[in-house]
Amino acid sequence: MLHHQHKKKRFTIGFLSANVAFDVESLLFQGMRQAAEKYGVNLVYISQLENENLDSFKHLSDLHGMRLENNLNKSDNRLQASSKYDKLQTIVKNFAIDGLIFIGWSKDAEDSNIHLLQQAFENIPIISVGKDIDNITSVYTHGSQYISELTKHLIEEHLCRNIALIAPRKFDKRIDRFIDTMQAYQIYDQNIVIDKEIEGINDSVMRINAAFNILFNERQADIDAVIVMTASEGKYALEYLQDRGIRVPEDIKLVCYEDHPSIAYSSPSLTTIDYPFEKLGYSSGETLVRLLNEGKAPLLTEIPTKIVYRDSCGCSINSAPRFEYDTVFYNSENASVVDLAAHLSSLFPSLNINFDKVINTFLADIKEEKTDAFLPILQDELKRHNHEYRETTLQEFINALKEATFPYYSDNELYNIRAEKIWFAAKYIVKDFSNHQTILDFISTDKINKVLKAINQSFMSAYSLPKIIHVMENAMTWLKIPSCFLHLSKNEQLHDDSLVFSYYDDETKNISEKQVADVFAHFVNRKREERFDLVVMLHSLNQSETALIVMEPGENQTNTLISYWVQIIAALKGAFLMDESQELIKKLAYYADTDPLTKLFNRRFFYRSLKSAIKKEQPFSIFYIDVDGFKPVNDMYGHAAGDDLLQQIAGRITFILGKTSYPLEHELLYGNAKANAIFRLGGDEFTVLFNSTDPIEIEAYVKKLIRFIELPYSINGQHKSVISCSVGISSFPADSNDLESLLKKADTALYCAKKLKNTFQIYSSIN
Incomplete structure (x- = not known):
């Protein structure tokens, strides 16, 4: 078993995200x-958010009535596993x-990846949560066992015989347990x-629609119950059946896996397996701290965990839970209140309730020591902590409290x-509190979604990094994020030169100032003196740029922060795409204005440049250059030799006149070519703005x-003196301030020079 040789004052544990959706x-x-809070350790949530996760997240956000708009590039390839672990x-x-x-059911835990995960983190202990994995410390729930129990319930309690199963996205033991149970009753069909029929469909709505289309339309199946594997699919399955006019549970029983307010308060409410995600998270954190x-x-x-029986299978949501005595307390007449409180605290570690106070007050009430x-104290305890307590957890707490205190008044x-009057009232206080919390949660979610929508609209018009940073500054206050750091770099090293946004202590830090250049290191070092929770998310924007954000979650759920991060990614990709598009436009414009053979500017750009130069009213001259003797070379040695000769001529013109050519200015010019106002007009004709x-x-x-120009050239490997040139020159504004007239006078001067060849003629010198 791996463990640290040097115990630190405060440990930091990490949670590796599987699919943030x-x-x-x-x-x-x-x-x-x-x-982490209970044991005083730091916690870091780590997500390598890639585009396949983003697609899933867009869908699952529908469960909360929210759709994110983004312009993410869906064609990006997923990083290879080895590269992923290097980054992590x-x-x-x-x-x-x-x-x-x-997460034990993630791709990280698949046979092809688990050894990479172990190799990457061989120097620190790792724990699987959600699934037991060979030779790795694991905290898990036997979900397949409860699928079997739920199937038996449908068969024995509701006499179902034709039970359909819409399998999970990935094959697991739950499918086997369902099949085994159905076969045991000899009713498997x-x-x-x-299963395979909807493989590859990730969108829950599409999966449910496709599955029911196969069952009802293609196979004409006569089913009396259906099991689906997520709360979201349960929600969409209920909507599909009701839209089709099928009554639940009268015509078809509907049950699912995982619980969520959207199915607990649907009509009818859905029977489900209450998978204990929060308890798994708590226990995995506790186990890792113990390991360290x-x-x-x-x-x-x-x-x-347990099955929550509700209306959708035909059970009543208000049916009383079975009461089971804990033999330890039932037989321990001398158990103290302190012992009872410690026992309840161990059973419900997520409930930050003063168990001593609650127990003593209850016992005083039944003895009428208090009235x-x-x-009221129970209500105050629930309200005081403002935790998102789930109704099932609170009902379990009331049942456990009743069981633990029973020996004190049983005789x-x-x-x-x-006591029975108190327990009856307590049950409805818990139910009302849970309903109240659910309503508050929905109101809070709606408010957050509106804020996220407003932020998203701002990001959609932010096509540069400074504008993106400005939106982020406002978002910090709107989302109440205590601190946030954004890095853009060629790798994942968190150097200060890659830090582009820094926010903490309720203000954005000016990272360009020397005295705060090390703001991120300063923040982390300061935080190490106290306990912290951080969310760290990584995303490859393109082949060379990586974005990494570090946030303190505050009171936000990770889904809120992920929604915000998705928006930042979309904005950054939009900004990068805009930069790349502008760069591409420049390149295309350069190529459109350039002679492909000589790489000089062409006739099209010559006229635009000349017009621009005249508008600036700064003196310049036009050199019209015509090569003498080029055609015989082209005819004798071939076009390839002629092209090579033109390239050599262009190089010599640039060498002699490049530094003295007119300084061209144009937003679409690309590279160093903007310094050389030298053009090939076509054939063997060149011009220069001097x-x-x-x-x-x-x-x-x-x-x-x-x-x-008349020096020898290399033609087919031999140096030959074969050409010369004639040059005609006109000047602006001395000869003319009109474009056409200026060109005509340069052409006239060239005509005069060509009569003599290998010479030049200035227009103003013509008699």
Whole structure:
């Protein structure tokens, strides 16, 4: 078993995200936060958010009535596993993470990846949550066992015989247990198990529609019950059946896996397996802390759960739960209140309730030492902490409290009567509190969604990094995020030169100032002095740029932060795409204005440049250059040799006149070519905008050009003196301030020069 040799003052544990789209990760993280707070350790949520996760997240956000709009590039390839773990190793190192929790049903835990995960983090302990994995410390729930129990319930309690199953996205033991149970009752029908038929469909609505279309339309199946594997699919299955005019549960029983307010308060409410995500998160955090502190922990920790029977299978939502006595307390007449409180605290670690106070007040009430004090105190305890307590958890707490205190009044008939009245009222207080909390949650979610929508609209018009940063500054206050750091870099090293946004202590830090250049390191070092929770999310924007954000969640659920991060990614990709598009436009414009053979500017761009130069009213001259003797070379040696000769000529013109050419200015010019106002008009004709009208300077450069042009050239491997050039020159504004007239005068001067060849003629010198 791996453990640290040097015990730290405060450990930091990490939670490796599998698919940020699922609500279950928020519940797992919430449980881990409670454990981290209790044991005084730091917690870092790590997500390598890639585009396949983003697609899923868009769909699952519908469960909360929210759709995110983004312009993410769906064609990006997913990073290879080895590269992924390299990035994660860097994050683990940067945040000095001592141990890591990963999700047991994720791709990280698949046979092809688990060894990579173990190799990447061989120096720190790792724990699987949600599924037991060989030779790895695991905290899990036997979900398949409850699928079997739920199937038996439909068969025995509701006499169902044709039970359809819409299988999960990935094959697991739950399918086997369903099949085994149906076969045990000799009623298994493969025709109503939908699995491979909808493989590859990730959208829950599409999966449900496709599955029911196969069952009802293609196979004409006569079913009396259906089991689906997620709360969201349960919600959409109910909508589908009701839209089709099928009554639930009268015509078809509908049950699912996982609980959620959307199915607990649907009509009818859905029977489901209450998978204990929050308890799993808490226990995995607790187990990892124990492993770090003691160097050992149980290899396997099973977290039990239960089936929540509701209206959709034909059971009543208000049916009383079975009351089971805990033999430890029932037989322990001398158990103290302190013992009872400790026992309840161990059963319900996520409930931050003063168990001593609650127990003492209850016992005083039934003995009439106090009058009706217990119920108000119970309400105050529930309200005071403002936790998102789930109704099932609270009902379990009331049942456990009733069971634990029963020995104190079991032999007194009067106390029993008073106790039963209190428990009856407590049950409805819990139910009302849970309903109230659910309503508040929906109101809060609606408010957050409106804020996220407003932020998203701002991001949609932010096509540059400064504008994106401005939107982020406002979002910090709107979402009440305590701190946030955004890095853009070529790798995942959190160097200050990659830090583009820094926010903490209720203000954005100016990272360009020297005194706060090390703001991120300063923040992390300061936080190490106190306990912290951080959310770290990574995304590859393109082949070279990586974005990494570090946030303190505050009171936000991870889904809210992920929604915000998805928007930032979309904005960053839009900004990068805009930059790339502008760069592409520049390149295309350059190529459109360039002669492909000589790489000089072409006739089209010459006229635009000349017009622009005239508008600036700065003196310049036009050199019209015509090559003498080019056609015979082209005819004798071929077009390939002719093209090569033109390239050599262009190089010589650029060498002699490049630095003295007119300084071109145009927003679409690309690279160093903007310094050379040299053009190939076509064939063997060239022109130059010369940055002077001084006759002496013109004569000096043009003579140098003519001498240089007539030097030998390499033609088919041999040096030959075969060509010369003639040059005609006109000047602006001395000869004309009109474009056409200026060109005509340069052409006239060239005509005069060509009569003599290998010379030049200035228009103003013509008699």
